[in-house]
Amino acid sequence: MMKHPKIYGILFLALLGISSCVNLKHVNAYSSESLEGVQYFETLNYSFQQSCFDKCFEEKINNLEFLNQDCNCQQEKVADSITLKIYTSVFGYFDGLTNLSNNDLTSYKTDALSNALSEGDFGSITIKTEHVESYTTVSQLLIHAFTDSYRKKKIKTYVKAANTSVKTLISFLDFNISSNLNGKLEVKKNRLKADYFDLVKDTSLSSFEKRNAITEYYTNISVIEQQQAKFAAYSKTLAAISEGHQKLYDDIEHLSLKEIKQELFESASEIKSIISELKKI
Numbered sequence: 001m002m003k004h005p006k007i008y009g010i011l012f013l014a015l016l017g018i019s020s021c022v023n024l025k026h027v028n029a030y031s032s033e034s035l036e037g038v039q040y041f042e043t044l045n046y047s048f049q050q051s052c053f054d055k056c057f058e059e060k061i062n063n064l065e066f067l068n069q070d071c072n073c074q075q076e077k078v079a080d081s082i083t084l085k086i087y088t089s090v091f092g093y094f095d096g097l098t099n100l101s102n103n104d105l106t107s108y109k110t111d112a113l114s115n116a117l118s119e120g121d122f123g124s125i126t127i128k129t130e131h132v133e134s135y136t137t138v139s140q141l142l143i144h145a146f147t148d149s150y151r152k153k154k155i156k157t158y159v160k161a162a163n164t165s166v167k168t169l170i171s172f173l174d175f176n177i178s179s180n181l182n183g184k185l186e187v188k189k190n191r192l193k194a195d196y197f198d199l200v201k202d203t204s205l206s207s208f209e210k211r212n213a214i215t216e217y218y219t220n221i222s223v224i225e226q227q228q229a230k231f232a233a234y235s236k237t238l239a240a241i242s243e244g245h246q247k248l249y250d251d252i253e254h255l256s257l258k259e260i261k262q263e264l265f266e267s268a269s270e271i272k273s274i275i276s277e278l279k280k281i
Helices: 003-023 025-043 048-062 074-101 129-147 152-201 207-250 258-280
Strands: 120-122 125-127
Touching (some): 025 074, 025 207, 025 258, 074 152, 152 207, 207 258
Antiparallel strands (some): 120 125
16 A cells, blocks of 8 residues: 555656656757857858958959968967857857756866966957956856766756856857958958959950959959858847847746746747858858
8 A cells, every 4th residue: 555655756756857858948949059059150161360361362462472472360360269269168058058958967078168268459359357257257167067967957057157158258259250250351342342443444454354353353242241141140140049048047947937938949949040041141
């Protein structure tokens, strides 16, 4: 007769476990889509250093200089390395959130996170105190999470500790790409326009040569604008991820409520839609 309470107890715990897993499907959906969205940074295929090289070689071509191929782009290389550090931190955070919400042990190489970020001007980017503090906060959280084998029960602590900092890093990453790098492409477009305008006005060129120059101009502009479209779509992705994380943070104590689940599923769906847009570019 005493076996029944034990059986009921085991069934209750099993159902409770299943229920808790179900309650985090919406968190996992949001974090998984966010992780994929953040990772599209690796497909942008343009950098501060590349922008510097583009400008340098354009100047050499205009000056008919071909023996000296040296370009001083060291500061832009540093700017790229800092941007990569910020990206790595954001990626690591959402990788951890995805694992936690799936009840998996977190596993991530934290070596890169142990290198501190420093304030200052680095070519095209500026690192402020808020960026250093945010990077430090997220890095320490990740190192702690990955070395202490966080489980799902600690997801509230994880999200609460990171919200402000991870949003600051997302904003920094967004600004670097949608403003700084995109701005450099705008400058490149203006340089091209000026160069080809001079060619078209050159009376020594034939109409055929001028038409070829115009065709080449539109081809180059098309390539640049395609890159800018990638930046714009990635910026939209980061904005949706940041907004979704704020919703998660605001409602972290009420994750089992139907309306909260719906909001996070909607955030996941929005991010997925933008990722589809990115894939088409």
